[in-house]
Each structure stands twice: as structure tokens, then as C-alpha cells.
Amino acid sequence: xxxxxxxxxxxxxxxxxxxxxxxxxxxxxxxxxxxxxxxxxxxxxxxxxxxxxxxxxxxxxxxxxxxxxxxxxxxxxxxxxxxxxxxxxxxxxxxxxxxxxxxxxxxxxxxxxxxxxxxxxxxxxxxxxxxxxxxxxxxxxxxxxxxxxxxxxxxxxxxxxxxxxxxxxxxxxxxxxxxxxxxxxxxxxxxxxxxxxxxxxxxxxxxxx
Amino acid sequence: xxxxxxxxxxxxxxxxxxxxxxxxxxxxxxxxxxxxxxxxxxxxxxxxxxxxxxxxxxxxxxxxxxxxxxxxxxxxxxxxxxxxxxxxxxxxxxxxxxxxxxxxxxxxxxxxxxxxxxxxxxxxxxxxxxxxxxxxxxxxxxxxxxxxxxxxxxxxxxxxxxxxxxxxxxxxxxxxx
Numbered sequence: 001x002x003x004x005x006x007x008x009x010x011x012x013x014x015x016x017x018x019x020x021x022x023x024x025x026x027x028x029x030x031x032x033x034x035x036x037x038x039x040x041x042x043x044x045x046x047x048x049x050x051x052x053x054x055x056x057x058x059x060x061x062x063x064x065x066x067x068x069x070x071x072x073x074x075x076x077x078x079x080x081x082x083x084x085x086x087x088x089x090x091x092x093x094x095x096x097x098x099x100x101x102x103x104x105x106x107x108x109x110x111x112x113x114x115x116x117x118x119x120x121x122x123x124x125x126x127x128x129x130x131x132x133x134x135x136x137x138x139x140x141x142x143x144x145x146x147x148x149x150x151x152x153x154x155x156x157x158x159x160x161x162x163x164x165x166x167x168x169x170x171x172x173x174x175x176x177x178x179x180x181x182x183x184x185x186x187x188x189x190x191x192x193x194x195x196x197x198x199x200x201x202x203x204x205x206x207x208x209x
Numbered sequence: 210x211x212x213x214x215x216x217x218x219x220x221x222x223x224x225x226x227x228x229x230x231x232x233x234x235x236x237x238x239x240x241x242x243x244x245x246x247x248x249x250x251x252x253x254x255x256x257x258x259x260x261x262x263x264x265x266x267x268x269x270x271x272x273x274x275x276x277x278x279x280x281x282x283x284x285x286x287x288x289x290x291x292x293x294x295x296x297x298x299x300x301x302x303x304x305x306x307x308x309x310x311x312x313x314x315x316x317x318x319x320x321x322x323x324x325x326x327x328x329x330x331x332x333x334x335x336x337x338x339x340x341x342x343x344x345x346x347x348x349x350x351x352x353x354x355x356x357x358x359x360x361x362x363x364x365x366x367x368x369x370x371x372x373x374x375x376x377x378x379x380x381x382x383x384x385x386x
Contacts, residue, residue: 003353007352011349021327024324029253030253034257035239039239042265043232
């Protein structure tokens with residue numbers, strides 16, 4: 001089997017579409033006499049590039065004989081020359097009346113702007129800053145709507161025991177509230193009289209902080 | 210009269226016959242080299258530029274050629290590398306104006322009368338990495354046996370087979386997309 005046939009068989013096996021494309025391929029269009037003239041054009045091209053290269057080599061860049069010897073002196077002289085006009089500079093011309101008026105107006109506007117700015121800053125400082133939400137437990141940062149939506153979506157995820165556990169503290173709190181409501185004023189006064197010493201000590205303790 | 214590679218190389222060694230040897234070399238291989246580089250680019254002008262660069266390289270380096278591989282393999286390698294260099298340079302230039310380059314590409318494809326399938330195939334080949342592109346062109350267009358490809362690319366036959374397989378699959382994917 002020829003090498004070409006091998007290649008076609010291989011292509012048929014891995015990509016039949018490409019084999020089809022190969023069969024329908026059109027020949028490339030090349031200018032007439034291109035290959036006949038190519039050697040000549042290539043030779044002339046090479047001769048041109050060779051002559052350009054040799055010309056570049058011959059025309060070496062010319063540098064004045066003492067250029068590098070005097071280079072640092074020349075630069076220093078230039079630097080000094082540039083510095084001189086600054087020291088001998090003429091004083092700035094005096095302002096005209098018109099300029100003075102513009103300057104005064106500008107000063108007034110600037111003063112007004114700075115006062116407004118100061119007032120604004122003072123006001124801004126006095127505005128009480130809302131305390132940052134404590135997001136440590138994650139729930140504090142959620143809105144009511146979000147909590148409601150979450151509970152609705154995950155209603156099946158909570159078992160009864162979990163719910164009882166979660167709700168238990170609030171039930172106990174309710175019980176305590178009920179007990180407090182049952183106590184009469186008389187009972188309270190009696191309790192305060194009996195525990196007067198302890199309460200006074202606790203007040204003192206909180207005063208420290 | 211046809212000359213062998215050895216005869217051409219012998220003529221290259223003498224300064225008075227170097228030009229003649231060069232002309233003989235070109236007449237022997239220019240067409241095959243041209244068709245090879247033409248597969249990398251899509252118009253005659255670019256192919257001509259690449260072929261000329263290849264020939265200049267050959268002229269400058271022929272004295273260093275050691276007959277450890279066939280002359281044609283050596284020429285082929287230079288031409289392939291020149292084509293890749295040319296394309297990469299062009300890519301960098303065209304990055305500035307992608308629209309312009311695609312317009313040039315379209316007009317070039319129209320000029321050679323390429324049908325839709327050929328255009329699609331050319332675009333698919335353009336997307337291949339350099340190495341895969343070289344392997345695909347050698348096998349698909351130049352119908353070269355793997356052993357010859359291995360000599361030119363200095364790569365093992367197994368690696369070339371894998372590379373060709375990958376390239377063909379990629380192109381097929383693009384064509385059917």
C-alpha cells in the first residue's frame with residue numbers, strides 16, 4: 001500500500017469530514033512564470049540586501065575626535081548655564097489694580113467656602129453614628145422577611161425536638177413573666193425591706209463601672 | 210539534466226560555482242517548498258516572502274550544512290520555521306487591528322477562489338498550536354510518511370502520530386461546530 005493511500009485511510013478512520021474536504025480541495029492559484037523567475041528574483045534580492053549590509057558596514061558612524069573626552073565637561077557647563085538664569089531672575093512684576101481686585105474677590109470666595117466647609121464638617125461629626133449590627137451569630141444581619149422565607153423553605157428540615165429546644169427559653173420566660181404578674185405590691189415592699197442591704201451593695205458595685 | 214544533492218553541495222563549496230549551485234538547488238526544490246509554506250499563509254505574497262527569507266537563510270547557512278540528514282529535510286525544516294516566525298510576527302502586528310487582519314484574510318481567501326469549506330478549514334488550521342500546525346500540514350497537505358516527518362522535525366514517530374491525531378480532531382470539531 002502506498003504512503004498516500006495510508007494517509008487517506010488514516011484520515012478516513014479518524015476524521016471522514018476532513019477526507020471529504022481534501023477530495024474537494026481546489027488547486028492554489030500562482031502567478032504565471034513564478035517558478036521560472038523565482039531563482040533570479042531571489043538572487044537579485046540577496047545581492048541588494050548584501051550590498052545594503054556592506055554599505056552599512058562601510059559607512060561607520062563618525063564621532064568627533066575629542067567628543068568623549070570632553071563630554072562630561074560639556075554636560076557640566078550646560079547644567080551651570082541652565083542654573084544661571086534662575087539666580088539672575090528678574091523680580092515678578094507688581095500687580096495692577098485689576099489684578100488686586102480679582103485677588104481680593106478670590107480671597108473672599110475662598111474664605112466663604114472654607115467656613116461652609118467647616119460648618120459641614122462639624123455637623124457631620126455631631127451626627128450620631130448608628131451602632132454596627134452584631135453579625136457574630138449571623139441571624140442579627142437577616143431581615144424578618146429573609147428569616148420568614150428561610151423558615152418556609154426549610155419547614156421540613158426541623159424536627160419537633162429541635163423546635164421545642166429552640167422555643168423552650170421563650171416559654172420559660174413567659175412563665176416567669178406570669179409569676180411576676182401574680183406578685184402583689186405588698187409582697188414586693190416586703191421583699192425590698194428584707195433585702196435592703198443586698199440591693200444597696202449591688203448599686204455600689206454597678207457605680208464602679 | 211538533473212543533479213544530485215551531493216553534486217549541488219559540491220558546487221556550493223567553490224566560490225565560483227556557488228551561485229550556479231544555488232540556482233540548481235532552487236530549481237530542484239522551490240516548488241515543493243513553495244506549496245509547503247503556502248499552506249501556512251493564505252496568499253501568494255506572504256508565501257513568496259517566506260520562501261525568499263528561506264532562500265536567504267539557506268544561502269547564508271549552506272556552508273554549515275552537515276549531511277546528517279537529507280538536503281530536502283533541512284530545507285523543509287528551515288521553510289517551516291520561517292513560516293511559523295512569519296505568522297507569529299504577523300499576529301503581533303495584527304493584534305493592533307484584528308478587524309483589518311480578518312478583512313485582509315477574507316479578501317485573500319476570496320482571491321484564491323476558496324469555497325466555504327476550504328475557508329473554514331484554513332481558519333481551523335490557524336487555531337492550531339505551531340507544532341500541531343506543522344505536523345498537520347506535513348501529513349495532510351504534503352502527504353508525508355511519519356518517518357520522513359520524524360527526520361524533518363526531529364521528533365519521534367509516536368509523538369508525531371499523537372500530534373496529528375490531536376490536530377485532526379480539533380479541526381474536525383471546529384468544522385462541525
